[in-house]
Amino acid sequence: MQTLSDNNNNADQQQQQPSNSTSSMILQTQEISSRQQFIPTQMLDNNNNTNYNWLKQTNTLDSINTFMLPTLSTQTKKTTSLIVDVDNTNKKLKTNTQINALSQKDDEEDDDIFRLKRRFLKDSGQLHAAYFARRQNEKKETEKQYLNEIKLKQENQVEKYRTYRIGELPDIQIRYSDIIIPLQALAQYDNHIARLLYASLFTSILNSLEDKLSPDEYFNLIQTIQHRFDVMLSQSEIFYPSFVAALLDIVLSKPEQIQISAQYISASTIASHLESVGILTVECFIRLNQQNEYKQLLNGPLKKKLKSDPDLNNQLYKKIDQWLELAKCYRSLANYDDVRGIFSQTPGLKSITLRAIEEESHTDFLLALNSYVTALEQYPLTDETSNDSILELEHEFWTQSMLNCCNQLNNWTIMSKHIFIDNTTFDTLWSNAHQLNYLMPYAIRAKLKLLISGNEKEQLEQNDLCQFFNNLSTNSNNIIITGNSETTFVKRSYIEKQYPFELATFFLYQKDFDLYLFCLFVGAKYYIQYAKEQFLLRWSTLSRLSEYGRKITIQLIQPYYELDQFLIFIEQNLPLIKSLENRYLTNNKNDTTTRDLFLERVRNDLLSQWQLPDVVRSSIQTWDDIVTNRSLFLDILDELIGGPRMTFTSRLKATEFDPLLVDYKVQSLLDMSYCALRQRNFKLALTKLNETRHRLDLCQNPLIKSIYWNEIYCDVHLKRHQIQSSTSTLSSLLSTSVAKELKKLDNVDVDDCI
DSSP: OOOOOHHHHHHHHHHHOHHHHHHHHHHHHHHHHHHHHOOOOSSSSSOOOOEEEEETEEEOOOSSSOOOOOOOOTTTOOOOOOSSOOOOOOGGHHHHHHHHHHHHHHHHHHHHHHHHHHHTTTHHHHHHHHHHHHHHHHHHHHHHHHHHHHHHHHHHOOOOOOOTTTTOOOOOOOOHHHHHHHHHHHTOOOOOHHHHHHHHHHHHHHHHHHHSOHHHHHHHHHHHHHHHHHHHHHHHOOOHHHHHHHHHHHHSSSTTTOOOHHHHHHHOOOOOOOOOHHHHHHHHHHHHHHHHHHHHHHHHOOOHHOOOOOOHHHHHHHHHHHHHHHHHHHTTTHHHHHHHHHHHHHHOOOOOHHHHHHHHHTTOOOOOOOOOOHHHHSSSOOSSSTHHHHHHHHHHHHHHHHHHHHHHTTOHHHHHHHHSSSSOHHHHHHHHHHHHHHHHHHHHHHHHHHHSOOOOHHHTHHHHHHHHHHHHHOOOOOOOOOOOOOOOOOHHHHHHHHHHHHHHHHHHTTOOOEETTTEEEEEHHHHHHHHHHHHHHHHHHSSTTTTTHHHHHHHTTTHHHHHHHHHHHHHHHHHHHHHHHHHHTTTTTOOOOHHHHHHHHHHIIIIIIIIOTTTSSSOHHHHHHHHHHHHHHHHHHHHHOOTTTTOOOOHHHHHHHHHHHHHHHHHHHHHHHHHHHTOHHHHHHHHHHHHGGGGGGSSHHHHHHHHHHHHHHEEEHHHHHHHSHHHHHHHHHHIIHHHHHHHHTTTSSSSHHO
């Protein structure tokens, strides 16, 4: 910082050296003039003979050098000064003549400039008006958007006015709506939050009404709620998991007041894969009933203990009903240990039921099936036993268990026989809600399997399924005459939501052809897309804690994907299939290019892409769907290649394409037999071996297939006797039975060994 003395010294130095200050000013002026070069506005250079373009603000001829500033190389090195003229004195003589010439040029250029300005500035007002109007509109829209954003920020802003220590109560009252509305918005995007919010709100309202209403009014309200819950769980078509769980959470919050039927609880939780919640609810009811019975025994008089209860039958029915429904939930989770424990401790049940459960738990589904069929025949429902409610419960349990055993054994004939009895049709199954939930899935599955993989007689007997699906199809022009349009629409929507994959398989088997779109498999394409959408919806609603339900649901991906993949393959290779059909029709042996190309695409796009499911984790139902559908795909290819015009069997086709089909079908059945062996379903393994026994010689590699067949056959007998017999019996079996079977394998049929 400069001080006062420094300033005085500077002033003295400036007074003593005036000549130095003058010279320094001159140097600063020269330095400024050397840095800045000011160009005249109207006259850019001495040779300005070009016209000026006022639209582009450049010269028309030399637009590059017009506004080019002089560089260091073009600047003159002559020094100039404001006080002393350094230039030569000869230039002073020429200044007057140059000034006169320049003045004349300036006058001419001014006239030209004024004329050009009047010409080009005539419509400038309208252009400026439109420009500023547009800018004003943009400004208003920006301000409006900014105000809206500020308003939204103010509405959604959360301000923290004060804080409280732990244990302090707030001194302000918060409205319930301020808490519920944000949670309601969050519940629209989260099923778990929606379940908790709905259950808590419902329970809170019930608690508040309990204090406000009279006892009679509150009792009537509870009875109404209980009835509505029964209706919702019994007549539901989708069984939305979050909603079912919310209803059961409400029931668990007040189990002493709201007690719904155990049958509805088990049916809804099994359908929505919420077996754990259903088990918790039914066990809660059982525990409450036991506590009430214990209190009655303690508090009741002695004479009532000695007397027989007139309502003993009703109490026993309710108890057995709850235990049976609990057993169904445990069996749905494949937890047979708890199922055996329930049946061993439940009084009033038949001994054959416990024996059948033991056989089913050991995966001996054939013996279990025989036991259930025997129980149904020994204890039929007649007019004399119509009042026996306990027998009705057991009869229902036997029927469901028998159908489950038929499903595990792929015995579709017995399943269809026990469902469609006494003139039972699909319409009668639809009319009963219980049969719709329990029997309809097995009925559609059995009829469809017999239609696809049965013999000619069995296929002809499935006309009722074809008529049922065709009447409900959106592509069908025939409408059911006996029912109104509303019933038909409800029935179609229910079947499409519950069985889209079955509908896709059915229309694939029918090979529907759209004349307007000129496309094959229109119905199959529609329903397989709808099936994938329903799968995604079902998967998104499953609880993360439902491990068994997620494992069962995820297995549906492979059958859905393979059916969709096959439809895409047919659509892309339809011209090639037509060419191969003409080749086999004309018996053209020289055209090997079409054959090789088609076989290569079949192997690369279909056979090599088809992966086998897991041998242990994947269920028998998944294996059967995959194997049956693949066989159907190959049969459809065989029919498309053969064509409707071919009235005879082509030898060329029989030698080129048929061995490939037979080989893959046999291999698939052997793989399924091995899967049944690993899951200890020995009867199914032997059944599949029996189906492939007479087709081994038609395969491409019959020796390898025979070795594989013999290995599975031996393993089935060894493991079955290892489980069912003792060590001595097993050793004798190894020395006699299996050795004899290996020696006489070519002469003995498998039916004699089963």
